[in-house]
Amino acid sequence: MTDEKNLTIQDIAEKAGVSIKTVSRVFNNAPNVRQQKRDLVLGVARDLGYRPNVSARQLASKRSFVLIHFYDNPNMDYLSGIYDGMREACSEKGYYAVAERLSSQNHSYKDSLLDYLTRTPVDGVILSPPISDDKAVIREIEKRNIPCSLISPGIKKRSCINVFIDEKTAGRKMTEFLIERGHTKLAFISGLDTHTASAQREAGFWSAIEANELQCNDMVRIGGDFSRQSGFAAFETLSKSKSKVTGVFAGNDEMAIGTIIAALRAGMKVPEDISIVGFDDSAFARSMWPPITSLAQPIEEMAKLSTQKLIDWIDTKERAENHFEFPTKIMVRDSCP
Amino acid sequence: MTDEKNLTIQDIAEKAGVSIKTVSRVFNNAPNVRQQKRDLVLGVARDLGYRPNVSARQLASKRSFVLIHFYDNPNMDYLSGIYDGMREACSEKGYYAVAERLSSQNHSYKDSLLDYLTRTPVDGVILSPPISDDKAVIREIEKRNIPCSLISPGIKKRSCINVFIDEKTAGRKMTEFLIERGHTKLAFISGLDTHTASAQREAGFWSAIEANELQCNDMVRIGGDFSRQSGFAAFETLSKSKSKVTGVFAGNDEMAIGTIIAALRAGMKVPEDISIVGFDDSAFARSMWPPITSLAQPIEEMAKLSTQKLIDWIDTKERAENHFEFPTKIMVRDSCP
DNA sequence: AAGCTGTTTGACAACGTTGTCATTTTTCGT
DNA sequence: ACGAAAAATGACAACGTTGTCAAACAGCTT
Numbered sequence: 001m002t003d004e005k006n007l008t009i010q011d012i013a014e015k016a017g018v019s020i021k022t023v024s025r026v027f028n029n030a031p032n033v034r035q036q037k038r039d040l041v042l043g044v045a046r047d048l049g050y051r052p053n054v055s056a057r058q059l060a061s062k063r064s065f066v067l068i069h070f071y072d073n074p075n076m077d078y079l080s081g082i083y084d085g086m087r088e089a090c091s092e093k094g095y096y097a098v099a100e101r102l103s104s105q106n107h108s109y110k111d112s113l114l115d116y117l118t119r120t121p122v123d124g125v126i127l128s129p130p131i132s133d134d135k136a137v138i139r140e141i142e143k144r145n146i147p148c149s150l151i152s153p154g155i156k157k158r159s160c161i162n163v164f165i166d167e168k169t170a171g172r173k174m175t176e177f178l179i180e181r182g183h184t185k186l187a188f189i190s191g192l193d194t195h196t197a198s199a200q201r202e203a204g205f206w207s208a209i210e211a212n213e214l215q216c217n218d219m220v221r222i223g224g225d226f227s228r229q230s231g232f233a234a235f236e237t238l239s240k241s242k243s244k245v246t247g248v249f250a251g252n253d254e255m256a257i258g259t260i261i262a263a264l265r266a267g268m269k270v271p272e273d274i275s276i277v278g279f280d281d282s283a284f285a286r287s288m289w290p291p292i293t294s295l296a297q298p299i300e301e302m303a304k305l306s307t308q309k310l311i312d313w314i315d316t317k318e319r320a321e322n323h324f325e326f327p328t329k330i331m332v333r334d335s336c337p
Numbered sequence: 338m339t340d341e342k343n344l345t346i347q348d349i350a351e352k353a354g355v356s357i358k359t360v361s362r363v364f365n366n367a368p369n370v371r372q373q374k375r376d377l378v379l380g381v382a383r384d385l386g387y388r389p390n391v392s393a394r395q396l397a398s399k400r401s402f403v404l405i406h407f408y409d410n411p412n413m414d415y416l417s418g419i420y421d422g423m424r425e426a427c428s429e430k431g432y433y434a435v436a437e438r439l440s441s442q443n444h445s446y447k448d449s450l451l452d453y454l455t456r457t458p459v460d461g462v463i464l465s466p467p468i469s470d471d472k473a474v475i476r477e478i479e480k481r482n483i484p485c486s487l488i489s490p491g492i493k494k495r496s497c498i499n500v501f502i503d504e505k506t507a508g509r510k511m512t513e514f515l516i517e518r519g520h521t522k523l524a525f526i527s528g529l530d531t532h533t534a535s536a537q538r539e540a541g542f543w544s545a546i547e548a549n550e551l552q553c554n555d556m557v558r559i560g561g562d563f564s565r566q567s568g569f570a571a572f573e574t575l576s577k578s579k580s581k582v583t584g585v586f587a588g589n590d591e592m593a594i595g596t597i598i599a600a601l602r603a604g605m606k607v608p609e610d611i612s613i614v615g616f617d618d619s620a621f622a623r624s625m626w627p628p629i630t631s632l633a634q635p636i637e638e639m640a641k642l643s644t645q646k647l648i649d650w651i652d653t654k655e656r657a658e659n660h661f662e663f664p665t666k667i668m669v670r671d672s673c674p
Numbered sequence: 675a676a677g678c679t680g681t682t683t684g685a686c687a688a689c690g691t692t693g694t695c696a697t698t699t700t701t702c703g704t
Numbered sequence: 705a706c707g708a709a710a711a712a713t714g715a716c717a718a719c720g721t722t723g724t725c726a727a728a729c730a731g732c733t734t
Contacts, residue, residue, distance in 0.1 A: 008720055019684045024722060032682055051456075056720035058392035059689050076413035076620075119388070228624070261626045264601070283413075287565070287621070289598050345690055356714045361692060369712050393690035396719050400692095675734100682729070693718075700711065 007050045016044040027052055029315065052094070064121035067310060069099045070113060070137075071128045077283045078299060082128060082151065085303030093311045095123070102131060110137055117144060124310045126151065126303070133196070147313045149306040151299075154196030156323060161313065163306040163324045165297045167197045170328045171204025172211075174249055174277055174295050177330055179212050183247030183275060187220040189234045189259065191251040195226070198251050201279065205249060220245055224255050231258020239266060246274055247336070253278035253285035256292050260335065275336035290334035297328050344387040353381045364389055366652060389431065401458035404647060405435045407450060407474075408465045414620045415636060419465060419488065422640030430648045432460070439468060447474055454481060461647045463488065463640070470533070484650045486643040488636075491533030493660060498650065500643040500661045502634045504534045507665045508541025509548075511586055511614055511632050514667055516549050520584030520612060524557040526571045526596065528588040532563070535588050538616065542586060557582055561592050568595020576603060583611055584673070590615035590622035593629050597672065612673035627671035634665050 009027075013020040018037060025033050026041040044050075058064055069086060071079060079099070086097040100116060102109045116122075117140075124147045131137060132150040141148045142159055149161040156162040178186055188205045191198030202221075209219060222237050224230035231250060235258070238245055250256035256278030260270050268274055270290055278285050281296035305324055313319045346364075350357040355374060362370050363378040381387075395401055406423060408416060416436070423434040437453060439446045453459075454477075461484045468474060469487040478485045479496055486498040493499040515523055525542045528535030539558075546556060559574050561567035568587060572595070575582055587593035593615030597607050605611055607627055615622050618633035642661055650656045 006720095010720080020720090021684055021722080022682090025683090028722085034682070037682090053396070053720050055392040055395035056689090057722075059390070059396055059691085060720075060722040062689075062722090076417060080413060284621070284624070343690095347690080357690090358692080358714055359712085362713090365692085369710095371712070374712090390690050393719090394692075396721085397690075397692040399719075677732100677734080679732070680730085682727105684725105684727080686724090686726105688723075689719105689721085691719085694716090696713105696715085698711100698713070700709105702707105702709080704706085704708105 006053070007048055008053070009050075012041065012045050012048065012050050015048065016041050054094070062121075064096075064123050065094060066096045066098055066120070066122050067124045067126060067307065068116075068120075068122050069097070069126040069128065070102050070131050071099065072102050072109070072131055073128060075280075075282060078128075078280075081299035082126075082303040085300040085305075086126065086307045089304045089307035089311065093308075093315075095307075095311055097307075110134070110140070113137060114140055117141070117146070122146060123314050124148065126306060126310065128152070129154075129197070130195075147310055147319070149310045151302060151306060152197065152297075158322070161306060161309045161319065161322045161324075163302045163326065165302075165326050165328050167200035168204040168207070170279075170295055170297075171201035171249075172208040173204070173328065174201075174279065174330065175205045175208035176212070177293075178247040178249060178275065178277060178336065179208065179214070181247070181275065181336065184214055185218045185243055185245045185247070186214075187222060187234075187238055187245045187248045189222045189224045189231065189248065189250045189255050191224060191226045191255075193223075198226075201251055218243060224251060226252050226254060228254045228258040228261075231255030231260075232262045233258075235259045235262035235266070248274060248276045250276060250278050253280045253282040253292060253294055256294070256335070257284060257288055260288065260290075260292070271334065271336050277330075277336045281331050286331075286333070288335070293333045293336040294331050295328055296331050298326050302326050343390070344385055345390070346387075349378060349382050349385065349387050352385065353378050391431070399458075401433075401460050402431060403433045403435055403457070403459050404461045404463060404644065405437055405453075405457075405459050406463040406465065407437055407439050407468050409439050409446070409468055410465060412617075412619060415465075415617075418636035419463075419640040422637040422642075423463065423644045425637075426641045426644035426648065430645075430652075432644075432648055434644075447471070447477070450474060451477055454478070454483065459483060460651050461485070463643060463647065465489070466491075466534075467532075484647055484656070486647045488639060488643055489534065489634075495659070498643060498646045498656065498659045498661075500639045500663065502639075502663050502665050504537035505541040505544070507616075507632050507634075508538035508586075509545040510541070510665065511538075511616065511667065512542045512545035513549070514630075515584040515586060515612065515614060515673065516545065516551070518584070518612065518673065521551055522555045522580055522582045522584070523551075524559060524571075524575055524582045524585045526559045526561045526568065526585065526587045526592050528561060528563045528592075530560075535563075538588055555580060561588060563589050563591055565591045565595040565598075568592030568597075569599045570595075572596045572599035572603070585611060585613045587613060587615050590617045590619040590629060590631055593631070593672070594621060594625055597625065597627075597629070608671065608673050614667075614673045618668050623668075623670070625672075630670045630673040631668050632665055633668050635663050639663050 009020045009023045013023045023041050026038050083099055090097040102113055125141055126149045128151040132153040152164045153162055190202050220241055220243055222234045224234055250259055256276050259276055263270055263274055278292045278294040281294040285292040285294045346357045346360045350360045360378050363375050420436055427434040439450055462478050463486045465488040469490040489501045490499055527539050557578055557580055559571045561571055587596055593613050596613055600607055600611055615629045615631040618631040622629040622631045
């Protein structure tokens with residue numbers, strides 16, 4: 001609306017009849033300002049459409065107002081979900097969201113992270129898997145006293161903010177979804193054993209089997225590694241086994257895709273002959289043919305809350321609650337309708 | 338290596354025995370500094386590991402050092418290619434790369450762009466398709482005197498930097514690739530007619546047919562709209578036609594994917610019974626089964642050059658050469674090996 | 675009412691750079 | 705070799721905030 005030339009604190013101070021320092025205090029939520037003045041200043045600022053000058057703030061306060069998300073995950077869908085959530089939270093509070101890729105392929109990636117931190121002033125860090133599991137990295141960040149948020153960490157850290165889903169419950173929910181649809185002979189394709197979340201999903205699988213009093217002997221457990229290839233291989237294993245599996249729970253979408261392709265090549269119809277569900281709700285899964293029923297986590301909201309809590313921590317210099325669990329949702333599609 | 342506490346221009350100036358203003362000039366590539374002093378200052382700065390303070394620069398110069406990429410393209414692959422190229426060029430010159438999505442669905446997206454530009458100081462703008470074709474948007478950016486780079490614009494603008502590939506030559510190259518592999522009865526699946534690039538690709542197709550003295554009557558031209566569905570439909574049309582097409586050139590990867598799925602469902606083998614090539618080299622195409630032969634453009638390099646030229650323009654305040662054409666490459670995969 | 679708190683407020687100097695403009699040095703034409 | 709013009713350099717004041725610290729004020733207790 002009213003976008004005049006650039007206003008300064010000075011302008012607000014004059015109009016409100018207070019000192020510039022008081023205005024500054026109001027905008028920083030600093031203590032020791034009478035509520036009455038606070039409201040007055042806020043009112044004037046709103047009327048005039050004042051926006052603080054970030055560079056000046058940075059220069060004077062030696063804060064950067066930059067939060068950085070370190071990732072090493074080729075899944076663009078997941079990343080952009082995180083970025084969007086981060087950005088939303090940041091723009092509310094006048095912070096900047098930056099994303100930086102660290103390739104864990106590169107064995108010195110820890111060094112490049114530390115390099116980055118010393119080179120560029122950063123007020124807070126967000127880590128996503130698999131980096132959120134790297135203790136050495138987390139320790140270095142702690143050492144520098146930089147507030148840190150972990151997204152879906154394998155092990156929750158007291159010293160960080162943790163946002164996550166309950167992987168075991170999610171695995172169980174997915175399994176029960178298959179059972180409800182009449183499948184009694186199931187297969188579980190696991191991910192890498194080193195991946196905590198995968199093990200938890202599997203635990204959920206078995207707990208559903210037990211709770212529904214199905215025969216463990218009717219189940220097939222196939223070891224995969226999250227790759228499409230391993231989903232492919234899993235189907236081979238499956239077709240050689242004597243047990244007549246009708247429902248497959250793949251530990252992630254890539255393996256589900258591999259399994260479906262293998263099934264189609266073998267002349268089977270999905271879902272008529274065999275139903276397959278995945279995990280992650282990836283873009284590939286959505287546009288696969290047939291589209292894959294998959295488990296979705298509210299990654300954008302998770303990133304947003306994680307960022308908000310991180311900013312609170314930075315601004316107030318104290319961390320309150322730091323464990324936040326989010327609900328999951330099954331996206332029902334044609335691969336298991 | 339030597340990461341002492343934060344250095345200032347002052348430190349460099351003292352060590353080099355010059356005034357701070359001279360150091361400032363060196364770092365801004367300003368004229369009127371003797372080469373000898375320039376080298377001296379640069380040397381000292383390198384030895385000490387000096388890095389200019391961005392906030393102070395912004396505050397004093399009233400520049401933001403921010404370049405913004407406005408996009409509206411759901412193709413994450415393409416976007417991250419642009420972002421990576423942009424970032425590389427930016428970090429070399431101390432600029433910041435920001436990406437902002439404008440949904441052209443939203444009919445007031447032009448307003449939100451302008452809102453953004455007035456709200457946030459921006460030194461330069463990069464537009465990618467389809468926004469790089471929006472004349473009204475470009476005009477508004479010009480009006481504000483903000484330097485602007487267009488990636489693959491339908492029509493090159495004198496007032497902007499343009500980076501692009503030769504769509505017609507690319508279309509021709511792809512067609513000749515099919516012809517070289519012995520296909521004489523071809524189909525071309527076009528994109529939307531409103532999309533300039535698509536028409537150019539088709540022109541390339543026909544020019545290859547002509548140059549190789551093939552019968553136009555043996556060719557099938559099917560109208561598509563870039564969607565997977567329309568690739569699907571294209572195959573239906575194809576199987577009804579009497580002409581025995583063995584090579585299909587889809588105007589983009591999505592339509593190629595649709596065509597392949599339809600062919601597989603009809604019991605045909607790809608590439609044995611029918612060969613299919615796409616355009617874009619998307620991640621989907623790469624991981625389709627079979628992987629799709631597709632035309633790749635060096636999008637990362639294009640974005641990088643586009644950004645470098647934009648920065649030159651901003652820094653020197655004059656735009657030199659402004660048309661940059663890039664070569665393309667056929668990524669040969671199983672759908673037409 | 676004076677004295678003692680603790681809270682609220684403001685004056686003024688940072689913060690690290692660039693813009694302006696005056697001054698010094700170099701270059702060039704004669 | 706001289707002056708005039710051009711090029712190179714530097715002193716100092718911005719830029720819009722926040723940090724520091726001292727002053728003013730309010731709420732107590734005596």
